[in-house]
Amino acid sequence: MLLAFIITLSTRGQHAPEYPIGWEEKEAKPRNIALDRIASFRKTAVEFGYSKSFDFKGHFNDFVGVTKHDTNPKVIVQLKLTSLNRAQYLITKPIHPTQTHSKDPQGNYIFELHVIPNRELEAKILEFGPDMEVLEPIWLREQVADKVRCMWALYSD
Incomplete structure (x- = not known):
């Protein structure tokens, strides 16, 4: 089970429904969120930070869909x-x-x-x-x- 602080920063949909895109705090990178797989959630008072300099639009320019493999080259x-x-x-x-x-x-x-x-x-x-x-x-x-x-x-x- 994954425990993460996620804030929806953008949505991404290409020939498919929109996917919320969040910021994975532990790995310090964006992550797509499968809404149908969230077992539960709760609101927290913890301050959440993410890299405001991260280029979300540019991040998605290099691949199809929502999953980026950092190991594969363009x-x-x-x-x-x-x-x-x-x-x-x-x-x-x-x-x-x-x-x-x-x-x-x-x-x-x-x-x-x-x-x-x-x-x-x-x-x-x-x-x-x-x-x-x-x-x-x-x-x-x-x-x-x-x-x-x-x-x-x-x-x-």
């Missing part, structure tokens, strides 16, 4: 979409504000994102099923492929 993620309908959807509803797109010689759409990969990005990629392929970085491609292999193992007899 990279260029290249995704190939083979479905024109799905590509049009992604053009009108980008995964991330840094998203750009082009076409390869075969007519497939290539999307680029400048992000720190995380589980939310992987989930978004898997949401497109066989229509989307990770081209770069190779380590993310292998990570998604491992998840697909594990999924296949669940369904193969």
Whole structure:
């Protein structure tokens, strides 16, 4: 069980409900708060402090969703979409504000994102099923492929 002093400083929602963002006092960094997982709370008279110089808007510019992995670097993620309908959807509803797109010689759409990969990005990629392929970085491609292999193992007899 986590015990923490949390003050809601911002909300974050991208293709999902808003998430309250608080300040984790012990670790001195922002943290997303899953409201449905809070068992109880109580008001306290303890003075609460957080870094007022922390750039919350800038903090969320580098990744998809609400979970930032400090261990992953910001990279260029290249995704190939083979479905024109799905590509049009992604053009009108980008995964991330840094998203750009082009076409390869075969007519497939290539999307680029400048992000720190995380589980939310992987989930978004898997949401497109066989229509989307990770081209770069190779380590993310292998990570998604491992998840697909594990999924296949669940369904193969």
